[in-house]
Amino acid sequence: MFDIIVKFFDRDPLRRSGRIVASSDRAGVGTSEKRTRWSVGRTRRDTQRERTRAALVSAAQRMLADGRTAASVQEVTRMADVGHGSFYNHFATKDALFTAAIEEALEDWARLRDAAVGGIDDPALAFATSFRMTGRLQRRHPDLVRVLLSAGASILVSERGLRADAKADIARGIDSGQFSIPDAESGLMLTGGILLGLLQMLDADPRSDAEAAADEMAQRALMALGVTEVEASEMARSALPPFPDLVVSHN
Template sequence: MADSVDPRRVRTRAALVAAAQTLLVQDRTNVSVLEITRLAGVGLGSYYNHFDSKESLFASAIDNVLEMHGLLMDRVTEAIDDPAEVFARAFRLTGRFHRLIPSASQVLLRRGLELITAPHGLAPRAMRDIENAVAAGRFSVTDPELAYVATAGASLALGQLLHAQPDRDAADAADQLAADLLRMFGIPEDEAEEICARPLPDLDELMAVALADSGQMS
């Protein structure tokens, strides 16, 4: 029989990851392990039961956000056959993500450029969706990697704009920008607008499931 998971270890690790995410948002990664454990509310000895360095902790903190983001995108696009709509749904979700979980969004934005080529989260999924849309004849792009760079840059810039302009409607902004990207990739204007006006699943419900699956902070 498999060993049961110790809930205390799970809580301790989650507290350390959450503390690291807070420090990432504040751009305060040059801190002592003691300060991290105090922020997490755990003992100094507990830290080394989970991480062997600050670098490994901060890497886990970023991976945690990326995995939660990826889970959300997977759920919001499941059962969609059209790769152009899959791409648009994922982008529309990402725009809403910046408001739904602002602290996690700030972690992504703080490490934005280096995350463009990360193996988790937006990068592999967006690249896959673009390549699928090209293969299906839905996107007319000559270089899928450059199309991905445009997508990633638009997503990060949108997040920064939404944090700077808290009164801006995040859903409307995400949908408009998604439609612009679809048009840029070869989808006719009327169809791009229609795709980005389609209803999305209940994002609060999806987020609750993704948070539980990833152990992510709220």
């Protein structure tokens, strides 16, 4: 449904070498671990298997976005247009599928962040940029964000997604003296909560000014971490890097 392909070909040796051809192939945008597992020496059968799994995950993401988690396995396989029996080749239960759907949405989100803030050294600025880009993401990919909202506050403690990177930004900001929050874990839950509040607010009011709201909330998140109001306001209104060039394939 929303396989996000971040087009940074020059960062991706496998893509450049021509080993990956299909632009809808997740392998080219995954972590290096994934790249290795999926793209080196894969057979036609692996590819077919992976397509079936991707179709199931995509269908589950659509159902999560629509709040239809009570759907049966049969409804999922029908939406995914795969055979009913193939479901159990990939997932033991429907819950396992929904968990995978949320985890993959979190990974898409983390890839977006990497592409957007990769070159920023200042931890407070990297944090603010990542936060502001995520607010903008809601308007570009509301379904992806709705999958995350459907998972509830528990995504704040998921090891998938951008938790590790965001926590590292906060820890560096504490070390540099920019943030007064006593520990990085509290800072992560504090600002992760604000981000959920922002995304829920934007989801509930599709016509509001998402950029202004994201910038205001980024400022407030910086203030909560201990940055002064004047500095936080400046940092949350500075020029942004270009939005990563995304191809979203609604398979």
